[in-house]
Amino acid sequence: xxxxxxxxxxxxxxxxxxxxxxxxxxxxxxxxxxxxxxxxxxxxxxxxxxxxxxxxxxxxxxxxxxxxxxxxxxxxxxxxxxxxxxxxxxxxxxxxxxxxxxxxxxxxxxxxxxxxxxxxxxxxxxxxxxxxxxxxxxxxxxxxxxxxxxxxxxxxxxxxxxxxxxxxxxxxxxxxxxxxxxxxxxxxxxxxxxxxxxxxxxxxxxxxxxxxxxxxxxxxxxxxxxxxxxxxxxxxxxxxxxxxxxxxxxxxxxxxxxxxxxxxxxxxxxxxxxxxxxxxxxxxxxxxxxxxxxxxxxxxxxxxxxxxxxxxxxxxxxxxxxxxxxxxxxxxxxxxxxxxxxxxxxxxxxxxxxxxxxxxxxxxxxxxxxxxxxxxxxxxxxxxxxxxxxxxxxxxxxxxxxxxxxxxxxxxxxxxxxxxxxxxxx
Amino acid sequence: xxxxxxxxxxxxxxxxxxxxxxxxxxxxxxxxxxxxxxxxxxxxxxxxxxxxxxxxxxxxxxxxxxxxxxxxxxxxxxxxxxxxxxxxxxxxxxxxxxxxxxxxxxxxxxxxxxxxxxxxxxxxxxxxxxxxxxxxxxxxxxx
Numbered sequence: 001x002x003x004x005x006x007x008x009x010x011x012x013x014x015x016x017x018x019x020x021x022x023x024x025x026x027x028x029x030x031x032x033x034x035x036x037x038x039x040x041x042x043x044x045x046x047x048x049x050x051x052x053x054x055x056x057x058x059x060x061x062x063x064x065x066x067x068x069x070x071x072x073x074x075x076x077x078x079x080x081x082x083x084x085x086x087x088x089x090x091x092x093x094x095x096x097x098x099x100x101x102x103x104x105x106x107x108x109x110x111x112x113x114x115x116x117x118x119x120x121x122x123x124x125x126x127x128x129x130x131x132x133x134x135x136x137x138x139x140x141x142x143x144x145x146x147x148x149x150x151x152x153x154x155x156x157x158x159x160x161x162x163x164x165x166x167x168x169x170x171x172x173x174x175x176x177x178x179x180x181x182x183x184x185x186x187x188x189x190x191x192x193x194x195x196x197x198x199x200x201x202x203x204x205x206x207x208x209x210x211x212x213x214x215x216x217x218x219x220x221x222x223x224x225x226x227x228x229x230x231x232x233x234x235x236x237x238x239x240x241x242x243x244x245x246x247x248x249x250x251x252x253x254x255x256x257x258x259x260x261x262x263x264x265x266x267x268x269x270x271x272x273x274x275x276x277x278x279x280x281x282x283x284x285x286x287x288x289x290x291x292x293x294x295x296x297x298x299x300x301x302x303x304x305x306x307x308x309x310x311x312x313x314x315x316x317x318x319x320x321x322x323x324x325x326x327x328x329x330x331x332x333x334x335x336x337x338x339x340x341x342x343x344x345x346x347x348x349x350x351x352x353x354x355x356x357x358x359x360x361x362x363x364x365x366x367x368x369x370x371x372x373x374x375x376x377x378x379x380x381x382x383x384x385x386x387x388x389x390x391x392x393x394x395x396x397x398x399x400x401x402x403x404x405x406x407x408x409x410x411x412x413x414x415x416x417x418x419x420x421x422x423x424x425x426x
Numbered sequence: 427x428x429x430x431x432x433x434x435x436x437x438x439x440x441x442x443x444x445x446x447x448x449x450x451x452x453x454x455x456x457x458x459x460x461x462x463x464x465x466x467x468x469x470x471x472x473x474x475x476x477x478x479x480x481x482x483x484x485x486x487x488x489x490x491x492x493x494x495x496x497x498x499x500x501x502x503x504x505x506x507x508x509x510x511x512x513x514x515x516x517x518x519x520x521x522x523x524x525x526x527x528x529x530x531x532x533x534x535x536x537x538x539x540x541x542x543x544x545x546x547x548x549x550x551x552x553x554x555x556x557x558x559x560x561x562x563x564x565x566x567x568x569x
Contacts, residue, residue, distance in 0.1 A: 114461045114528050114538070217457055229479065242505045262503045263478025367505060373477030376500070380457035383531030404457035 047329030049296060054251050056272075057296050059326055062362050063245040063354035065238055067130030070424045071350070073142025077133045081142075091129040094423045099126060110170075129424065135237055137335075138349040144312060151313055151343040157196040159205030164188040165215040169403040178407055181206070187400035191216065200225050200310035202405070212405015217384035220377060223405070225310065227377060229370035232264045233311050234286045234302065235320060235336045237352055244362075245354065254291060254298060263370035270300055277303050283316060285309055298324040314340040330356045380404070455528075458500075459538045463529040468545070469497060471521045476504050476514060483517065483539065485525070499525055499539040512550075523550065 050058040083091070134142030147155070163182035166172055172179040197204075199213045201224050213224035225231040236243065236258055244259035252272050259265040270291040278288045288304035302320040305311075311318055323335045332354040339347035384404070390396030469485030481501035486494040501507070517523070526541035542550035 109461055109464060114456045114459050212457065223457075242509065262480070262505065368477045370478045373475065373482070374479060375482065376458055376480060379530055379532070379536065382534075383458050383460070386532045402456075407456050 049326040049328055052249055056249060056251070056293060057298070057326055058249065059247045059254065059298065059324055059332060060249050061247060062357040062359055063247065063332055064243055064357050065352055066127060066355045067353075068127040068424065069130040069132045069135050069352070070422075071135045071237060072144060072425070073134035073136065074424065074426055077142070079140045079142075080133055081137070082131050083129065083133055088129045088131065091423050095126065095129070098422075132351075135350045135352055136348060137351045138337075139346070145344040145346045145348050147313060148341070148343060148345055154197060155204065155206055155313065158199075161190060161193070161196050162202070162205045162214055164190040165400075166403065166407075168398070168401045169215065169407070171403050171407050176407070178403075187398060191400050195222075198308050199223075200308070201231070204310055204313070215403055215405045215407075217381055217404060220381070223377065223380070226261070226264075227374075227380070229262075229264050229374050230285075232258060232260050232266050232286075233309065234268075235311070235322070235338065235350065236260055237350065244357070259367050261370065263367040263373075265367060270298075272298075277301070280304065283307065287318065287320070294323075296325055298322075300324070311338075314338075314343040317342045332356075455500075455538050458530060459528040460531045461528060463531075464527070465529050465537050466524075466526050467497075468522060468524045471517055471519055471523060472496070473519060474514070474517050478505075479503060481507060483523075483542075485523065495535065497525075497535045497537060499527065499537050499542070501539050501542070517550070 052058045052060070136142045136144065139145060159181060163172075163179065165188065166179055167182055167185045168187040170176075172182055172184040175184075195214065199221060202213050204213070212222075212227070214222055216222045220228055239261065242260075244257075244265075246257040246259065248255050248257075254270045254272060256268045256270070257265060258268065266286065268286060268289065270289040272291040272293065274292070275290065277290055278284075282288070283304055283306040285306050286309070287302040289300050289302050291298055291300045293299070300320070300322040302318075302322065305314075305316050305318045307316040309315060309318070317340045319339050321337045323333075325333045325335075327333050333351065334354060335349060335351045337347050337349045338344075384399065387396060387399045387402065391398055467487050469487040472484045472486055475482040475484070481504055483499040483501055485497050485499060487497055489495055507513075522545040524543045524545070525537060525539055526543075527537040527539050530536040544550060
């Protein structure tokens with residue numbers, strides 16, 4: 001009994017000593033960081049990085065990003081990491097000009113007009129141009145490294161299936177961008193086939209029109225992850241409908257609620273532990289996270305992704321090393337090194353800056369869940385069955401000639417080429 | 427030029443490599459709604475379902491014989507509408523709106539709301555403010 005008491009006291013002394021050491025160490029780091037130039041655009045909020053009552057660096061709060069930075073750098077900027085303030089202002093002016101004319105539509109009565117559905121303006125939010133020319137900081141050219149032959153093969157197989165199902169539609173007849181790589185022809189016998197790989201998003205096969213993943217609605221898994229309310233990915237760099245992180249810490253764990261997409265958010269628990277990852281046969285949608293503190297930084301190693309998850313061409317072999325650092329009271333720097341030797345020829349690193357949001361102003365609003373209101377999935381499956389019945393009864397066209405996915409019509413406010421394309425990615 | 431532009435802007439993927447990875451449930455409206463069934467009518471708002479992935483606006487449409495027909499109109503995503511200043515007070519029960527859209531393929535009385543206007547002709551969505559940069563920058567409202 002006495003021995004255990006002494007052991008306990010000893011452990012407490014060690015914890016106290018380590019806590020004091022970490023606090024001093026953090027003060028130094030924070031001091032250096034607050035003098036550094038902000039990454040994204042605005043001046044960093046002054047004030048030291050806080051700590052939790054139990055001595056860990058404090059990442060808690062509501063976070064988002066305040067500036068729009070493209071994932072990959074436009075080629076014309078070469079290896080240049082930052083815009084000048086003049087360039088930022090000029091880019092915002094140009095984007096405003098294009099977005100202000102966003103009430104463009106396809107001819108009425110066309111599938112593309114229905115696909116476009118709304119003015120892009122009510123579907124997307126845009127933020128001011130940030131200082132960075134790309135979120136990717138490594139490689140130096142700001143580009144995702146080339147795909148491996150293995151990944152290219154898989155993409156080509158998916159693309160060939162997408163094109164087979166589009167070939168009898170107006171998209172190919174009119175040579176719209178969604179048919180890139182394909183040609184117009186009669187309905188493909190492949191329309192009855194099982195997909196060559198698990199279907200995720202239209203981009204899994206390369207370029208293609210928005211919505212859906214293949215031009216078919218036999219069942220929910222013919223439709224893309226977004227339509228199934230399952231599009232949330234890790235890592236998540238935000239998107240056209242906004243992005244919020246709510247971080248809550250307890251001793252030994254960091255939890256993050258990703259409020260992302262259209263109510264497709266998810267709750268992430270990061271154990272801060274030396275325990276190994278889950279065994280390799282256990283696969284999870286957002287992988288398996290293991291965190292540790294390195295000074296002021298939460299380092300998280302993520303493995304064990306599922307073969308059904310999709311991130312920029314990578315599936316179950318995705319490996320992330322995330323580094324979360326509170327630079328000051330108002331800023332977290334998020335850096336993630338992304339590797340998958342089966343998908344890319346080398347690892348790559350993305351840096352994004354999160355800005356603290358007002359807790360009081362955001363106290364009520366949490367997005368309702370996508371699954372709860374996803375009447376669209378029922379509607380589009382019912383629509384497909386209606387078309388099949390009409391065709392069988394000789395009252396309607398062959399459904400294979402109609403476009404329901406990859407047809408285009410949603411442009412996030414920007415054209416796909418020329419002077420009306422997004423100047424940040426052009 | 428405008429027509430050409432309109433033709434060019436389609437076929438674009440939200441998920442083109444090179445843009446930030448978007449997470450969006452924006453579904454293929456062409457799968458749900460019928461390009462051969464355009465609808466255009468006025469209706470009175472009964473209620474608005476403020477849900478993800480899309481807002482649904484329920485309206486009563488008065489037919490020629492005076493009877494009422496219930497329609498549901500699929501709108502934008504709550505998050506984006508909210509950022510644009512559109513909230514629960516923007517479209518209260520009893521408001522008259524005009525719909526220009528396409529009916530559901532399965533023949534039920536649902537439609538997508540391509541263009542929604544108030545009785546006085548004001549656009550429901552495009553006229554909203556508080557869109558975030560760079561719109562406000564253009565309007566000179568940027569702090």
